[in-house]
Amino acid sequence: MYVRRLLLNVAPIVSGLLLWELLARLALITPQFFPPPTVVLDAAYTEIVHGEMLYHFGVSLRRIILAFAIGASTGVVAGLLMGWSRQVRLVLNPYVGLLYPVPKITLLPISFALFGVTETARVVTMSLAVFLLVSVSTMGGVRAIDDVYIDAAIDNGAGTIDLYREVLLPGALSQTVSGLSLGFGIGFILIVVIEMVAADAGLGYVIWNSWQLFTIPRLYVALMLINVIGIVFVYGIEAAGDYLTPWEGQ
């Protein structure tokens, strides 16, 4: 059963790669732009083992993990507070509401102005995107919690801290998880674009640099590694969400 499903998932990819290989070898598609997968694989070996690809991979991964961790943790805290406390909401919501619809990449120059052209600026910009999505989702989750659960908690003797821990956080958790997914999606685009336009390391930098130097197989290797990060995070967040919310029915 499991093997069959795996085969069903893998088969289209493998046949797609084979077709690509064939078309590129026969020069039916421009091999300069679309090098055959075997060539990319060969380049992957060279770039990863002998080149600097792993270094760039590490640089990107570090940025993503840092920004995601900062954005997610502050986003959850802010979202819970905004959801529960009218006062906090009145103070924070205008900022969140103003920044939320802005394409976050436009804030990059401001971030550079504030922090210099530094890692801090890049990480802060991405974490801002994660923060906004996570805080808005979490706030929505808290506000959607049925009053009866709040009443029940208070009636059973819950204090403020208990209320946050036992009711607001778990009650909003599935919303928080979707905020994490969305936040990662937007933050991920952001960090790659930032690396393309304003960094001298990282996978986004490698892609743009490869394009300019016309080292197309190298571009595909970086793309592949970005895909690996994306898959791990997207499905990782989903799996973590399922693990953390066992009460959500199928």
Place this chain on the structure above:
Amino acid sequence: MMPEPTADRTEPRISVSDVSKTYRSRSGAVRALSDVQLRVEDREFFCIVGPSGCGKSTLLRLLGGLLDSDEGTIEIRTGDADRPTTNMVFQEYGIFPWKSVIDNVAFGLKMQGVPREERYETARRYIGKVDLDGFEESYPHQLSGGMKQRVGIARAFANDPEVFLMDEPFGALDAQTKGFLVEELLELWNESTKTVVYVTHDIEEAIRLGDRIGVMSARPGRIKEVIDVDLERPRGRTEIPLERLDRLEERIWSSLSGEVERSMHGQS
């Protein structure tokens, strides 16, 4: 044992005097309760019936401390300081979807700071009493409505409060489930001999459960009349003479019907 108020228990468990409550919102003020007087004896099962919107739930929430009254005083005599004074059973169950059955039942004890093993032991005992053995690790979404409310009731009894406040706890359930749970509740109450204030709009249910029944007026609500239920327990269908039941029902209904009419007109 019959929990009849006796001479040595002259002090009531609950005394409510001159309590009023008005809800204020942007669209205006609604006077929910007006000059409520109520006296509930120790170990009494006191039912409150009234037309919808008469402030039954408001009164219960005032007793539970979930709301503050505008005027008047509410006194609930407390004994043991370690035990909660009141605990509520909600119509919408109020059990947390994100907690397993055992964690729901043990929740109040956790809030009281009872150590994990001890609170789980107590929780298991009450889970057994409401016939939910084997469902300790289940989540509420896996349970039926009746089972969910048994979790709510188990939590209240595990908390061991001085007074149970029940807000139409079986209002959302079908008749069979309701009948069964009423029995189960009576059994638990008999064992614990605690004071219960039970809100319902079902007269028959009130008669089966209550030592006394308070009839509330239409909004703004007050306790219009208190009727003694002079029926022996148990009060199953076979045990109570139908004519006595009818007489009581009629008596309560005649007190209530005018109020229901008033509340219907008030709402339209």
